[in-house]
Amino acid sequence: MQIDFQKQVTTPPNVLFREIENESVLLNIETEQYFGLDEIGTQMWNTLAHSRSIQAAYDSLFELYDADAQQLKHDLIELLTQLVNNRLVEIHDA
């Protein structure tokens, strides 16, 4: 899946998010699809949800984790692909 990093991630109104002890669950209340995020996934999600673009989230996460740039980009794309496929996030123009 092609992800444009200049775009922004938003949560549809029918998706609920809940954090429990650093982990979290995203749930689409119409389809009942849910997705569990571990500690790092939750951090990624929180950063994506509060950034003006995917690129801005990527920059914040790169700084936070001091991770390998390619690996981080790959992980972020993989996470977003799964969330989009499960209709748990939408990607819009920033």
Added chain:
Amino acid sequence: MYVDSHLQRLCNLLTEQPLNEVLSSDDWAILADLASRHDLGAFFFRVITQRDICCLDNDRFRMLKMLSLRATAQFMLLEHTQLTITELFNHVSIPHTWLKGIALAATVYPDGSFRPMNDLDVLVPYELRLEALKQLQNHGFELYNDDSDFMDSNHQAAVDRWHHFKLRGGAGNNLFLELHFRYLGREENIRLSDLQAGWLSTQAWSYDHRGYTLTTLKPEAHLLYLCAHLSLQHGIASFVLKWYLDLHLLITRHNLDWKTVVAKAAEFQWTYAVERILEITVELFSTQIPASLFQELRNHRSPLEDMNRVDHLAGEAVGFEMVRLAYIKMPWKDRLPFILKTLVPPPRYVRQRYQIPPGKPVRLYYLYRWHDQLRQIVRVIQRRMKISQPSSSNLVGDNTPYG
């Protein structure tokens, strides 16, 4: 009550009591399976990961993690539906009280998702029950036909007999809601008197949850109601560990006014119901209650208090006992139709009761039903022949929660 060692260990773990022993990986596997069977897999998973005492094989650990995730998602659906109904009822000025699981999940559990539940329970005033039903139906809920109408083709008769409407709908359109218009029901003799219901209606207690102000019962009233619900409605034999965990946490999280509990238990003639249920709770979870509580309950017991129902529903064959108790309380003219409908309920009910897939004939399931009924009758006769003393020991340790 007999509590086996694994059930005791599970109870200790869930209530963060020290284990004082090293468990083998086999023991952990048994505990994990036991927790899952009692619908407490998610709670168990959180406890072992928080305390970092996990000694489970990878498959079981993954299974518990999945259960935990699913429990959280299910709770989110229920909670979302609860808040939607609260908004709806507030908008049309229908006073309502959240009962049992959903209220306890938010007020006494470390996290709501640790408290598994299959449905929501909300109570509305009897005179507003049809308005509440209409509002819910307008918002997509549908009446779900279950036991409540198999005895009566006339729906009004079912309403008179029962204490709630069962509905399906809400988030995902697949959740169950019990719209109560009485606290206890099915049989007239366990319905609350005006005195009891009147007092409970003064016991509303508000709590804030996710930006909403919700109403449930004050802890003392909730405790009394839960004890009566367990011992008089479902019966002690229908052992569900989470119901006793509810009581343990309710007692532990609140500073209860025990004098009120004793006084109201005596007034409502529930002292034996409360005593039996709290005895089991203490045995399971070492719950701290006043040392004199049981004696106080006995001291305040009215000679008119009927203890038979609690005892009858504490033994085996609880289903048969419930039918028998309903039968002996009903007028003669209703007895034959009641027996016939119990023996030969409509095919629609049989299909639902035994979860028979569409297209599969129901005839064989009547044979199964009669066999099961006969087995229960034999068990009751055997028990009565064997046990002459009134207080019987109930083997509960390893029961599966949903019989």
